[in-house]
Amino acid sequence: MQSMEVWVTYASTYSYLTVSRVGALAQARGVTLAWRPFSLAAIRDALKLPFPFPPDSPKTAYMWLDVERRARLLGLQYRRPDTYPVNAMQTARVALVGERDGWCQAFTEHVFRLHWVDGRLIGTDDNLRTALGSLGLDADVVIAQAWSQDITDRLEQRSAEAMSRGIFGAPSFIVNGELFWGDDRLEIALDRATGK
Amino acid sequence: MQSMEVWVTYASTYSYLTVSRVGALAQARGVTLAWRPFSLAAIRDALKLPFPFPPDSPKTAYMWLDVERRARLLGLQYRRPDTYPVNAMQTARVALVGERDGWCQAFTEHVFRLHWVDGRLIGTDDNLRTALGSLGLDADVVIAQAWSQDITDRLEQRSAEAMSRGIFGAPSFIVNGELFWGDDRLEIALDRATGK
Numbered sequence: 001m002q003s004m005e006v007w008v009t010y011a012s013t014y015s016y017l018t019v020s021r022v023g024a025l026a027q028a029r030g031v032t033l034a035w036r037p038f039s040l041a042a043i044r045d046a047l048k049l050p051f052p053f054p055p056d057s058p059k060t061a062y063m064w065l066d067v068e069r070r071a072r073l074l075g076l077q078y079r080r081p082d083t084y085p086v087n088a089m090q091t092a093r094v095a096l097v098g099e100r101d102g103w104c105q106a107f108t109e110h111v112f113r114l115h116w117v118d119g120r121l122i123g124t125d126d127n128l129r130t131a132l133g134s135l136g137l138d139a140d141v142v143i144a145q146a147w148s149q150d151i152t153d154r155l156e157q158r159s160a161e162a163m164s165r166g167i168f169g170a171p172s173f174i175v176n177g178e179l180f181w182g183d184d185r186l187e188i189a190l191d192r193a194t195g196k
Numbered sequence: 197m198q199s200m201e202v203w204v205t206y207a208s209t210y211s212y213l214t215v216s217r218v219g220a221l222a223q224a225r226g227v228t229l230a231w232r233p234f235s236l237a238a239i240r241d242a243l244k245l246p247f248p249f250p251p252d253s254p255k256t257a258y259m260w261l262d263v264e265r266r267a268r269l270l271g272l273q274y275r276r277p278d279t280y281p282v283n284a285m286q287t288a289r290v291a292l293v294g295e296r297d298g299w300c301q302a303f304t305e306h307v308f309r310l311h312w313v314d315g316r317l318i319g320t321d322d323n324l325r326t327a328l329g330s331l332g333l334d335a336d337v338v339i340a341q342a343w344s345q346d347i348t349d350r351l352e353q354r355s356a357e358a359m360s361r362g363i364f365g366a367p368s369f370i371v372n373g374e375l376f377w378g379d380d381r382l383e384i385a386l387d388r389a390t391g392k
Contacts, residue, residue: 047253050246057243058362062377166254181258184380
């Protein structure tokens, strides 16, 4: 069975489009997903990349137009979040706990759905604790683990790995070492994973 | 008959993918193209956008990977140009003469093909004069017109129009006022032009 790495950040708007559909698409094609939650903060600083969507920029206005248009085309529910950007660092740390413990995909799908469908913002205690509770996890325990040295080390290693593999944005996909960036490259990444 | 505006810059790598195929795709769907050659230089300065693909950035390395991958997927010829970035200001000015005089599409297709297939770089006299000669035009006459006050005025108006319409990159498409950015949005822009 082929495998595809899915690199997502929780502050990324386009990651919603991917997170909402990659599970079903991969399953239908027999592709195993390796979830790689990460943060772009350190990478952006190191590469001197600007925050991708600064306020009052036409590029930001277009991003909202395009994300909604793609959500409609893909048949996804869409409600524009009230707040942008969000601080998703704690959510990324919790996702690393989930990667370690085997519930990263379910957690990720849940926090994105809360954010983009129910208006319960990623980065808030409400979003985080609701998602963890839905998975039957003890939120206090998991959040304490999220700030442990083990997860701090994993987060730093993940950022270093992202940079060494040429990742500069999210979502990104890696298949046999080949990089794909952006939700609109999801299908061809999956095609590569199935040998097409 | 529906119409679609095609905004291209001659220094843009992804514009090659669009220029090589938009003519045939539009014709097959009965969509009329309104060519809008422009320059991003003034817009980038005004919006404080960085040059999109700085040297030694992983984003630049990915751009080359992705452009070639898409060219292969789309069945286009591809030869990576020896020089990047190129200075395409004179080419943009000549394209504005072509827009005024009705040969913009043929000129644009020609200079991109020379650059991306034959290794004759956009921005060089060789590229420009070869393209103009192929169209049966007197290169000296056209280049003199390209630096006339009329074309300077058109170039400035075009930059102002681009900014007022929210354009920040190339290629871009506009259908009934709706903006689409990027070669990978060409098909949905054409769909919109045909009422889909």
